[in-house]
Amino acid sequence: MNATDFNDLAALASIEEVQRQVDQAVPAVDPPVWPDPILPGTLRTPDIPPNILPSWLGDMARAVSESTQTPPALAVMSALAVLATVLQRRFEVAPFGDSYTEPLALWTLSASPSGTRKSAVLNAMLGPLVYWEKLLRDRMRSDIAKVNATRAVAKKRIERLLADAAKAKEPSEREAIRADVEREETEMPEEIRPPRLFTGDTTAERLQAMLVEHGERMAVHSDEAGIFLIMAGIYNGGAANIDVFLQGHAGSPMRVDRAGRSAHVDKPALSFGLLIQPDVMSEVAGSSRFRGSGLLARFLYAMPASNVGKRDVRRHAPIPDDVAEEYKRYLFSLLEGVPGPVEAPKVLTLSEAAREVWLDLAEEIEREQGEGGRYESISDWTSKLPGAVARIAALLQLAHTGLEAVDVGHAAMDRALCLGRLLIPHAQAAFGMLGTDAVDSDAVAILKWVRANELSEFTRRECQKAQEGRFRSVERLQKALARLDHQDVVREFKRHNKGAPPTTAYKVNPKVLST
Amino acid sequence: MSAHDQFRQAIAAAGLPPHGELNLTGDGKLQRYRIEGDKSGSRNGWAVLYSHPVMAGAFGSWKTGESHTWCEQRAGKAPTAAERAELQRQMRAAQAARATEQANVQASARERAAKLWAAAHPATDAHPYLKRKQIGAYGIRQLRDMLVIAARDVHGELHTLQFISPDGSKRFLTGGRITGCYFAIGRPVDSLLVCEGLATASTLRQATGRAVAVAFNCGNLTAVAQALRGKFPQLRLIICADNDLQTPGNPGVTHARAAARAVGGFLAVPKFTVVPS
Numbered sequence: 001m002n003a004t005d006f007n008d009l010a011a012l013a014s015i016e017e018v019q020r021q022v023d024q025a026v027p028a029v030d031p032p033v034w035p036d037p038i039l040p041g042t043l044r045t046p047d048i049p050p051n052i053l054p055s056w057l058g059d060m061a062r063a064v065s066e067s068t069q070t071p072p073a074l075a076v077m078s079a080l081a082v083l084a085t086v087l088q089r090r091f092e093v094a095p096f097g098d099s100y101t102e103p104l105a106l107w108t109l110s111a112s113p114s115g116t117r118k119s120a121v122l123n124a125m126l127g128p129l130v131y132w133e134k135l136l137r138d139r140m141r142s143d144i145a146k147v148n149a150t151r152a153v154a155k156k157r158i159e160r161l162l163a164d165a166a167k168a169k170e171p172s173e174r175e176a177i178r179a180d181v182e183r184e185e186t187e188m189p190e191e192i193r194p195p196r197l198f199t200g201d202t203t204a205e206r207l208q209a210m211l212v213e214h215g216e217r218m219a220v221h222s223d224e225a226g227i228f229l230i231m232a233g234i235y236n237g238g239a240a241n242i243d244v245f246l247q248g249h250a251g252s253p254m255r256v257d258r259a260g261r262s263a264h265v266d267k268p269a270l271s272f273g274l275l276i277q278p279d280v281m282s283e284v285a286g287s288s289r290f291r292g293s294g295l296l297a298r299f300l301y302a303m304p305a306s307n308v309g310k311r312d313v314r315r316h317a318p319i320p321d322d323v324a325e326e327y328k329r330y331l332f333s334l335l336e337g338v339p340g341p342v343e344a345p346k347v348l349t350l351s352e353a354a355r356e357v358w359l360d361l362a363e364e365i366e367r368e369q370g371e372g373g374r375y376e377s378i379s380d381w382t383s384k385l386p387g388a389v390a391r392i393a394a395l396l397q398l399a400h401t402g403l404e405a406v407d408v409g410h411a412a413m414d415r416a417l418c419l420g421r422l423l424i425p426h427a428q429a430a431f432g433m434l435g436t437d438a439v440d441s442d443a444v445a446i447l448k449w450v451r452a453n454e455l456s457e458f459t460r461r462e463c464q465k466a467q468e469g470r471f472r473s474v475e476r477l478q479k480a481l482a483r484l485d486h487q488d489v490v491r492e493f494k495r496h497n498k499g500a501p502p503t504t505a506y507k508v509n510p511k512v513l514s515t
Numbered sequence: 516m517s518a519h520d521q522f523r524q525a526i527a528a529a530g531l532p533p534h535g536e537l538n539l540t541g542d543g544k545l546q547r548y549r550i551e552g553d554k555s556g557s558r559n560g561w562a563v564l565y566s567h568p569v570m571a572g573a574f575g576s577w578k579t580g581e582s583h584t585w586c587e588q589r590a591g592k593a594p595t596a597a598e599r600a601e602l603q604r605q606m607r608a609a610q611a612a613r614a615t616e617q618a619n620v621q622a623s624a625r626e627r628a629a630k631l632w633a634a635a636h637p638a639t640d641a642h643p644y645l646k647r648k649q650i651g652a653y654g655i656r657q658l659r660d661m662l663v664i665a666a667r668d669v670h671g672e673l674h675t676l677q678f679i680s681p682d683g684s685k686r687f688l689t690g691g692r693i694t695g696c697y698f699a700i701g702r703p704v705d706s707l708l709v710c711e712g713l714a715t716a717s718t719l720r721q722a723t724g725r726a727v728a729v730a731f732n733c734g735n736l737t738a739v740a741q742a743l744r745g746k747f748p749q750l751r752l753i754i755c756a757d758n759d760l761q762t763p764g765n766p767g768v769t770h771a772r773a774a775a776r777a778v779g780g781f782l783a784v785p786k787f788t789v790v791p792s
Contacts, residue, residue: 002761003785003787004757004758004759004760004761004767004785005710005711005712005714005715005718005755005757005758005767005785006710006715006718006719006722006755006783006785007648007650007712007714007715007717007718008785008787009718009785009787010649010718010721010722011649012787013787013788015718015721015722016722018718018719018722018723018785019722019723021783021785021786022708022719022722022723022753022755022783023723024783025753025755025781025782025783026781026782027775027779027780027781027782028754028772028775028776028780028781028782
């Protein structure tokens, strides 16, 4: 019998069943549209496309990605870090046009397994900066040699004078020598160093020194995890000096003591462009200090799906010369005036349109990162996202219009917002890998139970009863269910009971059961 | 192949070939004809053909309610803007001609329906279909061995009739208007149920005691619901769907949900806990 209507129901069940079901008629709503669920414990990250960057930069990122056959996210994040390296400390952005400013330092961290040509990406994106450093080093070679020689002679003279002072019998003689030493030190020219924009793997102490030596700005670009592990406290027995990192990100004043001398760095700017293996994330997972320090929350993560196994080993696609040349030309134009005197950074404001859409993001983030919100478990990261987006927008504006930019327009902000939103699931994936998410583990357990019992819907009470050992408190269960709801795995609804209060129940995304 | 032959081929391809010769002059006048397989004397088919600027036409069946358009395929030469405008004018004229003819056909159907309804007598529960479905004969009639159900608009005007044979097969009076018409069981108090077929409606009446409107098919649910909403703005309308689980897209539920949404109504879908074999 092909039963379809209420007449069939009456025949199969009873007339009373017909009445009962008609009594339960519900207001007609649109059929639920189930998007693809984000399963807990899985990495599901969106692509980060090169066209999010302005033309010359996006073209280079695309060409590098295609040439190295790596996910575009790696080249895009590296490109942003290069932009920050070039522009940080010289510019900052003031979203409201007042004293609240964001420096243009950026920390990017992309994860990619071993053997996936991370070095090739890094080398291609950094190439012009390496060339620039070499150019300036060559130009300054004779000046450097002259100053070094003068300093060496002065130092030797001071040594000699000090030896004489030790032998001097008369106070007046010692006083004369002291005056000579003072004059030698005052007149000794400052050391000239060839400018450095970035360094590779290094230590916290060396970074501090480099900030002093190179105009209060420095960047670390590396495909080694050393500096990341230092930050995590894996090395040095957990005693890493993390202040240099925090202050370098925030642009907060820093005092550096070296070799008996004290240096003051007014607005340090420190950027990172790291490409590391995903296993490193697990290695630092145990360091609660790392997360507690606030360092983790400052990185912008890219966790693209690996394409190992799908690459075409016979394909050879070199980066087109014109693309590479244009990339180099634009970077060089942005480096005009470097090295220069250490001055206050030029401040970019946001145009009204840019500010409005930026505030929309800030509002959205604020709503979702509170208690029970979608981003509750990564709220330390999301709370920094609006600031990061403002930084990215300013960098993109400068990349587009050049050093004469005075404010950040809507177009640049639009790109930055798009990127910011794409980065949220990447951050979730990163924090998931860091094993810092207890709610995620609970959500996994519920999902397992749903699948094992092939449930298309269930009540909260049924869920708790089935997993009494895990969910002793309703609050804990509620958080996990809320996570599953936010990730489109389930959808909460009220089941109406005639003559009794409604029951909280959950419909399961059919796609969850079919995978 | 000439354009006339192409047009005839299109009619045949749509399953509406004429019984015998169909002379189309291309003068834009709508012609009615007997469709192959239809009974003698019937003229359910219709066609209209234009010859300028290109050969174009339309055709259909009053019985099934379908209509199709056709245009001559000229290889290599696309119509000019003026030709396209003329074609559109002709299509609009064809539609107007069809609408006029349809009004005539429907008027004719109303007359026949009234005569047949007057000739029929009240049905009893002893009819084989009613017994098989275990339903009562609420306000329906019988003519020979056929149950006769009146399809009226919200003003009560009789437009057409549905006939149900003892074996349960159903058909409508040819040419009658169905859209927005329904068969009513009972008078609504605070709510009104709407469903597709007579058996379902009778069951619902029996189970709930509420007034029920029969829309005859799922495609008519929205039109009926909207007509009833216009007549009863405050009533709680409950669309009782057929749950066509075995049919792709579940048209019963889909149309019922659309009808309920259209009028801010409720939706009831039968759920079978015992899987029917």
